Amino acid sequence: MARALARASRAEAVRLAGVAQRSRAIGRDDLAAALDASVRGMERGAADVEAAELFWVTGPMARLAMDASQDVPAILAADAPAAHGLMVFAEPLPPWDTTGTDGLALRDGQRAGIPYHDPVPVDALSWAITAPTHPAHAQAGAVIRVELHTRPERLPLPLLGHQCPFLVPFTTITQPIPAALDAGGTVLAPAGVVSASDHIGVLALLEAAWVLMSAPALATTAPAARARGHGNGSRRGPCDVSVIDVRPARRARLEPDGATAPSGRRLTTRHVVRGHWTHQPHGPGRALRRLQWVDDYLRGPDGAPITTRDHVWAWRH
Structure with missing residues (x-):
């Protein structure tokens, strides 16, 4: 093409x-x-x-x-x-x-x-x-x-x-x-x-x-099988193809037991933090910034009940 x-x-x-x-x-x-x-x-x-x-x-x-x-x-x-x-x-x-x-x-x-x-x-x-x-x-x-x-x-x-x-x-x-x-x-x-x-x-x-x-946390890259020919008997060089696989499902990352909220108070429940973009520090002295995607994760102590913040109205006959 x-x-x-x-x-x-x-x-x-x-x-x-x-x-x-x-x-x-x-x-x-x-x-x-x-x-x-x-x-x-x-x-x-x-x-x-x-x-x-x-x-x-x-x-x-x-x-x-x-x-x-x-x-x-x-x-x-x-x-x-x-x-x-x-x-x-x-x-x-x-x-x-x-x-x-x-x-x-x-x-x-x-x-x-x-x-x-x-x-x-x-x-x-x-x-x-x-x-x-x-x-x-x-x-x-x-x-x-x-x-x-x-x-x-x-x-x-x-x-x-x-x-x-x-x-x-x-x-x-x-x-x-x-x-x-x-x-x-x-x-x-x-x-x-x-x-x-x-x-x-x-x-x-x-x-x-x-x-x-x-993003290494979201995708893996590997060489594909090196295919030859077009299915009609013709021959050509091997295809140089790398396959990038994104994780098949959202990751549920739990913070350590006893996690605290940004306000400093101790969390007693877990809630979903929506995936978002952040400027990740890196480089010498962590002085540089690069755009990084943070996938959805659960925040709160392990084993605590999960709370939701959205209310859904089911309208049906």
Whole structure:
């Protein structure tokens, strides 16, 4: 998928470069300049995919990351498993509302610019973390560029003149990082427009996935069986695949007998502490901080009765 995506991006760059040359020949330098920018974007996207670490995410793990992403406080470059990545989902993420970017412009043969405003399912995310290049981002430590991809068959017509049969990029998000991802956070889109919270949701999902897959307390990583062939008798080299397994069930971690509450009083019951994010001290003198997920656990002395804080109204006939 990654190789086909890179080839298609380079082919689209060649096609657009030819259109830009014809635009200059008829005196449309303004159109040619816009096409040149698109050419650079396509070439950059191809290079990013070629350099990307590859991740395949199952449906349950995508839902787990989406659940954990609801209260991610920030996105940090240090948490990324690689500077370039392509994350493909076995099941699509919720559809992306294209009206915020004025929809998509599809193609019908030689006729381009056909408007399309329906939501588009997200089948993959690619990212690239680079040094700031835009003057507006000069104070940032880094910049992350995220492209949203969908499968071509989800669109009624092609989006690009040359597009990969597996994935097609349709939206790009650019954000200086580190960045806070609270409700008041903002994300700067390529056109310089401050976007809505759905862009923040994409960044939060990436941050949650990065941390959850690398947390030793939550996941284990092991090499997969090295498979050969495609089932049709052909032979190829062994697949280099590492499988990340998240714990199959929530952990029930009990604090020592006689535990005390933050107020200093002795606890006489146990209660569930909801999973949450924390800034874990580490490094020399524990002076550094990294984002850490703390799973649900039981707080209180061993053997004490469990109390609940939520009341549920069961409404039935």
